[in-house]
Amino acid sequence: MEALNAQIDKQKEYLTQLDQAIGDGDHGINMTRGFKEVINKIHQTAYDDIGKLFQDIGMTLVSKVGGASGPLYGTAFIKAGQVLKGKQGITISELGQALQESVNGIKLRGKSQVGDKTMLDVWEPVTKYIQQSGNTLNIRKLISYAREQMENTKGLEAKKGRASFLGKRSIGHLDPGAVSSYLLFETLCSILPEN
Amino acid sequence: MKKLINNPEQVVRDMIDGMVFAHPDKLKNLPGTNVLIRAHAPSQGKVALVSGGGSGHEPSHAGYVGAGMLDAAVAGEVFTSPTPDQILEAIKAVDTGNGVLLIIKNYSGDLMNFEMAAELAEAEGIQVAKVIVNDDVAVENSTYTTGRRGIAGTVFVHKIAGALAEKGASLKEVEQVANKVIQHVRSMGVAFTPCTVPAAGKPSFEIGETEMEIGIGIHGEPGTHRTAVATADEIAEILLSRILDDMKLISGDQVAVMINGLGGTPLMELYILNKKVSQILKNRNISVYDTYVGEYMTAIEMAGCSITLLKLDDQLIELLEAPADTIAWKK
Numbered sequence: 001m002e003a004l005n006a007q008i009d010k011q012k013e014y015l016t017q018l019d020q021a022i023g024d025g026d027h028g029i030n031m032t033r034g035f036k037e038v039i040n041k042i043h044q045t046a047y048d049d050i051g052k053l054f055q056d057i058g059m060t061l062v063s064k065v066g067g068a069s070g071p072l073y074g075t076a077f078i079k080a081g082q083v084l085k086g087k088q089g090i091t092i093s094e095l096g097q098a099l100q101e102s103v104n105g106i107k108l109r110g111k112s113q114v115g116d117k118t119m120l121d122v123w124e125p126v127t128k129y130i131q132q133s134g135n136t137l138n139i140r141k142l143i144s145y146a147r148e149q150m151e152n153t154k155g156l157e158a159k160k161g162r163a164s165f166l167g168k169r170s171i172g173h174l175d176p177g178a179v180s181s182y183l184l185f186e187t188l189c190s191i192l193p194e195n
Numbered sequence: 196m197k198k199l200i201n202n203p204e205q206v207v208r209d210m211i212d213g214m215v216f217a218h219p220d221k222l223k224n225l226p227g228t229n230v231l232i233r234a235h236a237p238s239q240g241k242v243a244l245v246s247g248g249g250s251g252h253e254p255s256h257a258g259y260v261g262a263g264m265l266d267a268a269v270a271g272e273v274f275t276s277p278t279p280d281q282i283l284e285a286i287k288a289v290d291t292g293n294g295v296l297l298i299i300k301n302y303s304g305d306l307m308n309f310e311m312a313a314e315l316a317e318a319e320g321i322q323v324a325k326v327i328v329n330d331d332v333a334v335e336n337s338t339y340t341t342g343r344r345g346i347a348g349t350v351f352v353h354k355i356a357g358a359l360a361e362k363g364a365s366l367k368e369v370e371q372v373a374n375k376v377i378q379h380v381r382s383m384g385v386a387f388t389p390c391t392v393p394a395a396g397k398p399s400f401e402i403g404e405t406e407m408e409i410g411i412g413i414h415g416e417p418g419t420h421r422t423a424v425a426t427a428d429e430i431a432e433i434l435l436s437r438i439l440d441d442m443k444l445i446s447g448d449q450v451a452v453m454i455n456g457l458g459g460t461p462l463m464e465l466y467i468l469n470k471k472v473s474q475i476l477k478n479r480n481i482s483v484y485d486t487y488v489g490e491y492m493t494a495i496e497m498a499g500c501s502i503t504l505l506k507l508d509d510q511l512i513e514l515l516e517a518p519a520d521t522i523a524w525k526k
Contacts, residue, residue, distance in 0.1 A: 020399050024274045024414035029394045033204075033272075062311070066249075066275040068304035071311055109307055161303045164341045165334045165412060167419065 001042060001057065004187045005035040011183055018176040022163040027069060027176040034065035034073070048088060054081030054098075068161055069177065071109050072119060079105035096131035103127050116159035117170060119177035122149045126185055139189045146189075150174065150182035196396045203393040207250045207270055214257055218522055221261050229277065230285040231257040232267040242360045242369045243267070243289035246298040246353060247282065248305055249274040251392070252413055255492045258523030259350065264357035265298075265521075273392050273495070274414045276304035282312030286321060294322035294366030296373060298352055300345025301329040302414075324370040328352055330382040330503065332441045333410025333419050344412050347455040347492040348380035348503045351515075354524060358517035372514065376505065381442050383434045384501030386411040387424065388459060390494050409433065411501075413457070413494045427464065431471035434502045439479070442504060446480040451505040451515060456490040459498035465489070472502060484512060491523070 008015075008031050015028030041060045047053040054077045062074030080098035084090060090098070103124050112118050114125070126146050130137060151174070158170040161177070200206050207229055214231065215224050222231050237243065246256045247269030256268035266289035271277035286295050295316070299309045306327065313323045330348030356373035364372075386408045389398040402408060402421070407430075410419030425433070444450070452472060454465045465488050476483055484507055492501075507515070519526045 016395055020395070025392055025395050025399045026273070026275050029392075030272065030275055063278045063280045066271050066278050066304065066308065068276070068302075068307055070276075070278055070304075071307035109311075110303065160341055162341075162412075162414065165344060165419070169419075 001035070001038055003191060004184060005039050007183050007187050008032055008035045008180070011180075015176050015180055018174055018179055022158065022166055022170045022173045023176060024162055026067065027180065030065045030067050030069055031073075031180055034061045034070065037064040049085065050087045050090060051081045051083070051085030054078070054084055057081075068110070069180070072106055072177070075105040075109045076102035076123070092130065092134060092137050096127065099123070099127040099130060110160060112160045115156060117153050117156040117163060117175045117178075118158075118160050119175070119181040121153050121156070121175065122146060122178045122181040122185065125149045139192055143186055143189050146182050146185045150178045153178040196391050196393070198391070198393060200393055203396065206393050207272055210250065210253075211257075211270060214522075221520075221522060222257060225267075225284055225288050228281050228284045229270040230267055230281060230288065231260055231270065232285065232288050233260055233262070236266055237289050237291045238266065239291055240293065241291065241363060242293050242366045243286075243291065243295045244298060244353070244357055244360055244369070245269065245282070245285050245289060245295055246349070247271065247277050247285070248300055248302075249276060249414065251390075251495045252492050254490065254523035255350065259353045259357075259521050261519065261521030263361050263517055263519030263521070263526065264353050264524060273394065276302065276308045279308050279311035279315060282309055283315045286312060286316045286323065287319070290316075290321050294324065296356060296360070296366060296369050297323060297325045298349065298356065298373065299325055299327050300349055301327050301342055302344065303341055322366060324366050326352065326356075326370060326373040326377060328377055328380075330377070330380045331384070331410075331412065332381050332437050333383050346382050346384060346413050346503075347453055347501050348377075348382045348505065350453065350491045350524075351380050351451065351503070351505045352376045354519060355511060355514040357519065358514040361517065372510070376511065379506040379511070380503060381438045382453075382501050382503040383437050384411045384413075384455075384457065384499060385409055385430055385434060386457065386494075386497050386499035388496075388498040390458065390497040392495070407499075411457075411494075411497075411499060413492055427467045428471045431468050431475060431502070435472055435475050438502060438504055442506060444479070444481050444504075444506060447482070449482045449484050449507045449512075450476070451485050451487070451507055452476070452483050453487045453491060453503035453505075454489075455492055455501045455503065457497040457499040457501070458490065458493035459496040460500055462489065465500055468500060468502070485515070
């Protein structure tokens with residue numbers, strides 16, 4: 001989370017710029033506010049349960065981010081936390097299961113599908129990729145796969161969120177939620193062991 | 196960025212405090228939250244109305260908290276939906292056991308946060324109903340998109356549902372009349388300049404000196420298309436024709452008109468626009484029951500405006516005329 005907070009803070013202006021193009025120009029601001037609070041929150045507690053950690057991260061994001069990103073990212077962490085309850089370490093296959101619950105939660109909360117030009121366009125394929133790779137998961141390949149998924153949102157017409165009001169004018173722009181999701185996975189990968 | 200602020204991260208807090216200092220007889224701030232409720236809330240025996248959304252739309256939404264309109268308004272960060280915990284606090288503060296109606300504008304963020312708050316309130320045994328305002332005809336409604344945005348027409352929902360709630364109607368009845376307003380209200384807007392979200396520090400988009408954005412929302416997002424700047428009369432024609440096409444009004448119908456400034460357009464220009472709007476409606480033999488000209492739902496300092504028509508019947512007229520006493524609406 002420390003690494004993610006630093007990354008989000010570093011990319012704050014970039015995310016905001018992306019959102020100014022097809023949204024309302026606050027994605028970077030809101031995400032930065034939320035992840036800062038996450039760091040404050042988790043510094044106050046010692047965690048020996050990854051599920052509880054994820055639960056706290058999710059609740060903090062829900063109550064501090066606002067907009068659409070708050071409920072979506074918050075739900076993703078809370079749902080993953082339910083799978084990881086009581087665990088002190090996780091395997092790739094458990095990570096896959098947890099992410100699957102996150103994806104289900106994002107779909108339910110956002111009533112969205114893959115192809116709608118949202119964060120889900122990164123979350124669902126990346127989750128499938130992790131599940132299918134199992135023990136042969138290659139971190140570098142995973143990062144470039146996630147990047148590809150993010151870049152694919154450029155060509156899509158937004159069907160959900162504020163960008164959908166622009167209709168075809170949304171084509172040609174990256175989805176800010178897909179970009180922040182890519183940053184999340186890239187950061188996650190950066191702290192995973194190489195093999 | 197030249198703005199009358201202290202710290203971009205404190206604008207909502209400072210605004211709320213300033214509002215309560217200005218209107219202590221009408222508003223109070225729920226401690227530890229960005230929620231504004233009636234000074235004497237909860238109002239015993241009535242269904243409570245909670246609205247809200249991002250800040251930057253003043254006088255929406257706190258401007259409509261008071262007798263005859265809302266019981267609470269939840270202020271999110273600038274242009275950002277408030278969070279579920281804040282909305283839940285508002286619901287709990289104004290519920291009297293007769294239920295709470297949430298008035299939500301159709302934006303994904305508002306929907307998700309208000310829905311989560313409703314789930315939490317219901318888990319605590321509070322009866323909650325939700326209505327979703329989607330008056331902006333600039334956005335084509337289809338099953339494949341998020342649908343239409345909620346913009347200035349929301350103010351009529353606050354007024355009319357608020358009036359019925361004040362008369363002691365049930366949650367079901369208040370919800371029904373709110374939905375009736377939503378079915379009969381249509382809006383469309385135009386923008387000449389972007390606005391600057393304080394925390395972003397620079398304009399939300401760029402627009403040439405001779406261009407305008409048609410079909411603008413209220414969040415500094417670009418409109419549906421961009422054209423050369425037109426005259427007030429031409430703009431009235433463009434916006435009103437889209438609204439009228441959608442509403443299918445017939446000769447003899449009665450409407451309320453709202454000419455809403457987005458924050459950076461003088462009243463003079465709004466009245467100039469209204470001249471043409473009135474003429475067009477007269478030519479179509481649509482009678483104007485009342486006209487509201489001013490700033491009702493703004494987008495920080497964006498120059499531009501929206502036109503809203505509400506088709507009236509006897510019930511809606513009675514409720515529109517009912518007493519109201521809030522900062523931004525008095526009857």
